[in-house]
Amino acid sequence: MGEGGSQPATLADVARASGVSRQTVSNVINAPHRVRPQTRARVQEAIAALGYEPNRLAQALQAQASRLIGYRIDPMQPDSLGTIHDRFIHALAEAVQAADHQLLVFAATDQEDELRTYERLYRTGAVDGFVLYGIDHHDPRPAALVGFGAPAVAFGRTDEPTEQSWVDIDNAAGTAAAVDHLVARGHRRIGFLGWPEGSGTGDRRAAGWYQAMRRHGLLPGSADLDLRGQDSILNGAQLGLALLDRPQPPTAIVTVSDTLAVGVLQAARGRGLTVGRDLAVVGFDDTPAARVLELSSVSQPIESAAVAIVRCLLPRLPAGRGAEPGTEETPGRLLAPHLVVRASSAWSPVPG
Amino acid sequence: MGEGGSQPATLADVARASGVSRQTVSNVINAPHRVRPQTRARVQEAIAALGYEPNRLAQALQAQASRLIGYRIDPMQPDSLGTIHDRFIHALAEAVQAADHQLLVFAATDQEDELRTYERLYRTGAVDGFVLYGIDHHDPRPAALVGFGAPAVAFGRTDEPTEQSWVDIDNAAGTAAAVDHLVARGHRRIGFLGWPEGSGTGDRRAAGWYQAMRRHGLLPGSADLDLRGQDSILNGAQLGLALLDRPQPPTAIVTVSDTLAVGVLQAARGRGLTVGRDLAVVGFDDTPAARVLELSSVSQPIESAAVAIVRCLLPRLPAGRGAEPGTEETPGRLLAPHLVVRASSAWSPVPG
DNA sequence: GGTCACCATTTGAGCGTTCAAAAAGTCTGT
DNA sequence: ACAGACTTTTTGAACGCTCAAATGGTGACC
Numbered sequence: 001m002g003e004g005g006s007q008p009a010t011l012a013d014v015a016r017a018s019g020v021s022r023q024t025v026s027n028v029i030n031a032p033h034r035v036r037p038q039t040r041a042r043v044q045e046a047i048a049a050l051g052y053e054p055n056r057l058a059q060a061l062q063a064q065a066s067r068l069i070g071y072r073i074d075p076m077q078p079d080s081l082g083t084i085h086d087r088f089i090h091a092l093a094e095a096v097q098a099a100d101h102q103l104l105v106f107a108a109t110d111q112e113d114e115l116r117t118y119e120r121l122y123r124t125g126a127v128d129g130f131v132l133y134g135i136d137h138h139d140p141r142p143a144a145l146v147g148f149g150a151p152a153v154a155f156g157r158t159d160e161p162t163e164q165s166w167v168d169i170d171n172a173a174g175t176a177a178a179v180d181h182l183v184a185r186g187h188r189r190i191g192f193l194g195w196p197e198g199s200g201t202g203d204r205r206a207a208g209w210y211q212a213m214r215r216h217g218l219l220p221g222s223a224d225l226d227l228r229g230q231d232s233i234l235n236g237a238q239l240g241l242a243l244l245d246r247p248q249p250p251t252a253i254v255t256v257s258d259t260l261a262v263g264v265l266q267a268a269r270g271r272g273l274t275v276g277r278d279l280a281v282v283g284f285d286d287t288p289a290a291r292v293l294e295l296s297s298v299s300q301p302i303e304s305a306a307v308a309i310v311r312c313l314l315p316r317l318p319a320g321r322g323a324e325p326g327t328e329e330t331p332g333r334l335l336a337p338h339l340v341v342r343a344s345s346a347w348s349p350v351p352g
Numbered sequence: 353m354g355e356g357g358s359q360p361a362t363l364a365d366v367a368r369a370s371g372v373s374r375q376t377v378s379n380v381i382n383a384p385h386r387v388r389p390q391t392r393a394r395v396q397e398a399i400a401a402l403g404y405e406p407n408r409l410a411q412a413l414q415a416q417a418s419r420l421i422g423y424r425i426d427p428m429q430p431d432s433l434g435t436i437h438d439r440f441i442h443a444l445a446e447a448v449q450a451a452d453h454q455l456l457v458f459a460a461t462d463q464e465d466e467l468r469t470y471e472r473l474y475r476t477g478a479v480d481g482f483v484l485y486g487i488d489h490h491d492p493r494p495a496a497l498v499g500f501g502a503p504a505v506a507f508g509r510t511d512e513p514t515e516q517s518w519v520d521i522d523n524a525a526g527t528a529a530a531v532d533h534l535v536a537r538g539h540r541r542i543g544f545l546g547w548p549e550g551s552g553t554g555d556r557r558a559a560g561w562y563q564a565m566r567r568h569g570l571l572p573g574s575a576d577l578d579l580r581g582q583d584s585i586l587n588g589a590q591l592g593l594a595l596l597d598r599p600q601p602p603t604a605i606v607t608v609s610d611t612l613a614v615g616v617l618q619a620a621r622g623r624g625l626t627v628g629r630d631l632a633v634v635g636f637d638d639t640p641a642a643r644v645l646e647l648s649s650v651s652q653p654i655e656s657a658a659v660a661i662v663r664c665l666l667p668r669l670p671a672g673r674g675a676e677p678g679t680e681e682t683p684g685r686l687l688a689p690h691l692v693v694r695a696s697s698a699w700s701p702v703p704g
Numbered sequence: 705g706g707t708c709a710c711c712a713t714t715t716g717a718g719c720g721t722t723c724a725a726a727a728a729g730t731c732t733g734t
Numbered sequence: 735a736c737a738g739a740c741t742t743t744t745t746g747a748a749c750g751c752t753c754a755a756a757t758g759g760t761g762a763c764c
Contacts, residue, residue, distance in 0.1 A: 008475045010720060021744050026722065036742060056476040057418055058720030061409045061749050068456070075442050076640070086438045090427050093459040102478065104420070105457040107445040123360045124408040125750090126454065233644050262644070288428070289641065292585050292614070362750060373714050378752060388712060410750035413719050477720090 009050035018046035029054065060125075065318035068104045069096050070127035072114055074134075075107070084285050084302055085133070088155070091306035092131060098307075099314050101128075115144050122150040128317045131155070131309055135166065136200040142166075151316035153309045156201065164312040167305055167333050171201055172208030174298035174337040175254055178282040179212035181296075181339055182252045185348045187280060188218060191225035191243045191250035193236060193260045202228075205256045205284065225250050229260075236263015237270070244271050244279075251349045252280035258287045261295055265344070280345040294343035301335050308335065361402035370398035381406065412477075417670035420456045421448050422479035424466055426486075427459070436637050436654055437485070440507070443658035444483060450659075451666050453480075467496050474502040480669045483507070483661055487518065488552040494518075503668035505661045508553065516664040519657055519685050523553055524560030526650035526689040527606055530634040531564035533648075533691055534604045537700045539632060540570060543577035543595045543602035545588060545612045557608045557636065577602050581612075588615015589622070596623050596631075603701045604632035610639045613647055617696070632697040646695035653687050660687065 015022045020043060027034045028043045035043070046052075060066045071092065076083060093103045104127050108114035118141075121127045129151035132141055135158055142158040142165065154166040175192070182190050192209040195202030206226070213219045227242060229235040236255065240263055243250055255261040261283030265275055273279045276294070283290050286299035312333075314320040367374045372395060379386045380395040387395070398404075412418045423444065428435060445455045456479050460466035470493075473479045481503035484493055487510055494510040494517065506518040527544070534542050544561040547554030558578070565571045579594060581587040588607065592615055595602055607613040613635030617627055625631045628646070635642050638651035664685075666672040 008477070011722095012720080022720090023722080023745080024743060027743085030722080034742070039742080051475075053472065053476050055413075055720050056478045057409060057413045058477075058749090059722080061407075061413050061719090061751090062721045062723085064749070066409055073438075073442050073445060076438055086425075086428055086435075089441075089457065090425050090459055093425060093457055097458060103457045105441065105445055105455045106449060107442055120405065123403075124405050125360070125410075126408045363752095364750080374750090375715080375752080376713060379713085382752080386712075391712080407750050410719090411752080413721090413749090414751045414753085416719070 009052040067101045068127045070130045091303040095306040095310040153313045167308045171204040175208030176212035177339045178254045187252040189250040191253040194256040233263040236260035237266045240264035240267030258283035276343045296342045296345035361404040420479045422482045443655040447658040447662040505665045519660045523556040527557045527560030528564035529691045530606045539604040541602040543605040546608040585615040588612035589618045592616035592619030610635035628695040648694045648697035
């Protein structure tokens, strides 16, 4: 086990110590069945004695596979509350490590720089592929990666109809679950605060509200309770006030994000309403802020998403072992979120 | 520029295309002055035509330097608000890239796993060194890394008195600045909410409050306004109420973290006080939550910290160019934070 | 014109690993 | 005892790059 601060042992060192050739040592590690048990034992002893571990750089060069996955972290946008981005990175790192790869994380100043970096990292062999975060339709990044042949899987759906190129949350199901929950509590007038049309993700969350409302026979009656705006607390407060000042105000509000929901909490307070008693609010993303503020929120199964992404990516990587035939099941590309109910939506408008 | 989806060009390809040997191409890139201008031009033309970029794996193997820095991301603790951890990773990635390195980010399940991973990554040549986050005295990690000779720099001070092994924020100066600011606004009774004794960082922040209070002649008069508890919003609220219910309550409260500060905001609301009008509050870390809640907070210069860390690490890395003699200035190990004043502490208790 | 110094370029080797093929060893059956 | 069919082990080459040393060209100087 020992070993001072000296240079790490190499295959040749182990070979010399156990009186065999380098290749035999290599075989002991990579194809033990080819080596006579007696020799194998002797070599393994030497491996343990020298604390040998194969040099990853040399393996990478020979295999033409760095076993690194590239991932761009974007600077967080200053307006919104803490995101679930950090949860995603952590989950991704874990998933990638489970597949004997590692995560190479880099920063880019803008999108042009990002694209250049993707290409450089890939062409210099620094990474074998990429994971993309926050991708939506019409994003140029997936196409650019396909352009120079880099394997990539996006979190968020891309334009490519083909193969396994993305994994996404079933956003519509999330808002629909929020509506179902509120209806079950007895709410009939349920508002929605969303993002401006055009963001696929926001549109799908809006569609979930719309479909669930229609399913419960609450449309077109509540059609005027659907407002949109940029993702900021201030906007959430303003739009929230607009809803609360309606002649027939909603008893519950579903939002497209926790950020907007926090704004609604402020608006309610501004109108003298106690959330959870006079008004129900449900956010989206289950950020730390939601936990802290006792805000019900739609939680994305982001750990499962990371695992699914890696499962999609792996077979397309040079070092991707062909995935044992038994475990061949197509990974779900659309993952179901689940609603976390907290005090902000515990209230029922009708007695009983 | 072109190039389809074919294999990237190698040094040999460029050499063939421009009619010289591999080494000459290598020299054009790494030591251009050794090559006759005419030849150089021809080779550079071929490089551009083939879109050649040196293979990083091959360089790494030859140089025995991966030019990767290892960094463990820990799962965020569920209780506190969003941290500044994500800001740090981003800043670190940028700083590392500026030095022609990259960041390898990994997850570990516990500390034992973390230490094992450090050693494995280092001994397999996967990384050249490490950056440690959230280190305090008596943390076993720095010593473990020294144990197998891996270069590492910590954010937060280590036990080693030697060399450049850490960079830290001047925590005491942060809380002191908060006190100074409040005193300048006319406050005389300024409370402090800290962490339990034993965390070096928390102790230093407490010391900053204590020293500044003494300097302004407010001690021992206000000595009973110093309370401690674990970092959670609930604790902040409870300790905040304890302070506000004193016979002579404070007019301002400095906290060791934004998390506790948010608790104080809740406590104030619970007692019918409006923060910024009846009570001043200052947090620590300048998290997104502070921005959103208009909470004054001590902001850590985390981008500068990342740069300083890389500057400490670089000369100890195998690929670390010896740092041009001109820029030899010792990087500051203790960085000054600055106070961001917002509505929560805009109030003055005395007229004028 | 030959020796020397100097610049430009090439050759050979090696970083640590694995693949492919060759060589050596072991067993069986006749 | 020897061919054939194994199994086990070794050799040589390669991945793409850079270091160290060798080679080829130029001109200057006596």
